[in-house]
Amino acid sequence: xxxxxxxxxxxxxxxxxxxxxxSNQGEDPIAxxxxxxxxxxxxxxIGVVDRDTIDPKATREIEGIATAGGGVxxxxxxxxxxxxxxxxxxxxxxxxIQGVVNKELQQILGNQSTLEELPPDKRGEVMxxxxxxxxxxxxxLLVLVDTSASMTSKLPTVxxxxxxxxxxxxxxxxxxxxxxxxxxxxxxxxENVLSWTTKxxxxxxxxxxxxxxxxTPTGPAIKxxxxxxxxxxxxxxxxxxxxxxxxxxxxx
Numbered sequence: 001x002x003x004x005x006x007x008x009x010x011x012x013x014x015x016x017x018x019x020x021x022x023s024n025q026g027e028d029p030i031a032x033x034x035x036x037x038x039x040x041x042x043x044x045x046i047g048v049v050d051r052d053t054i055d056p057k058a059t060r061e062i063e064g065i066a067t068a069g070g071g072v073x074x075x076x077x078x079x080x081x082x083x084x085x086x087x088x089x090x091x092x093x094x095x096x097i098q099g100v101v102n103k104e105l106q107q108i109l110g111n112q113s114t115l116e117e118l119p120p121d122k123r124g125e126v127m128x129x130x131x132x133x134x135x136x137x138x139x140x141l142l143v144l145v146d147t148s149a150s151m152t153s154k155l156p157t158v159x160x161x162x163x164x165x166x167x168x169x170x171x172x173x174x175x176x177x178x179x180x181x182x183x184x185x186x187x188x189x190x191e192n193v194l195s196w197t198t199k200x201x202x203x204x205x206x207x208x209x210x211x212x213x214x215x216t217p218t219g220p221a222i223k224x225x226x227x228x229x230x231x232x233x234x235x236x237x238x239x240x241x242x243x244x245x246x247x248x249x250x251x252x
Contacts, residue, residue, distance in 0.1 A: 027219030043069025
């Protein structure tokens with residue numbers, strides 16, 4: 001199979017939800033995750049817990065959100081958060097690309113053909129393409145951070161984990177854009193605190209000003225994230241337009 005026969009994935013759009021508890025206000029987060037998937041956005045969830053405090057209800061919600069959002073979920077102790085954030089993000093990228101590849105295979109080979117059903121040599125060939133697309137595709141990652149009161153002790157670890165993620169992903173060939181939103185925010189259920197950027201080093205200043213609250217509006221947070229994800233396209237277009245203007249002026 002030739003590489004140029006594979007579908008272009010475009011920008012991989014992901015929401016990374018970092019939380020430690022059950023939602024208790026607003027829309028059903030599982031329904032909102034399903035809506036995100038309809039918009040081509042993968043929802044991944046990391047449940048951050050203290051040792052011996054895993055809540056079965058919270059676990060079911062975390063699994064349900066990720067399943068509805070076509071993403072990856074992981075329950076993790078805060079000491080292992082950094083490695084898990086990187087693993088989940090990359091695993092979700094690969095999973096999304098595999099889904100795109102499977103759709104194209106069905107168009108080429110028939111509805112019964114998937115990546116798993118290919119002969120080993122062909123499957124290996126396709127996986128090489130998946131790996132390359134994972135390195136070259138653009139990534140728009142919106143991180144939703146639960147700032148309810150129970151997350152207070154975990155936020156310093158969350159901050160360091162996201163900075164590590166930025167450093168890790170910047171080794172890719174594709175363009176990375178990150179954005180951060182908190183829920184609940186100071187004035188609203190959801191507050192965007194970092195617009196689209198290629199680096200997350202500015203998180204230190206943001207996290208030092210966070211005020212924790214009692215509610216956990218996970219559903220509204222995902223709903224707002226879907227809407228905010230649309231701004232990635234417009235900001236990207238504006239950036240390209242400015243680049244075109246620069247080149248036009250430099251060539252005069």
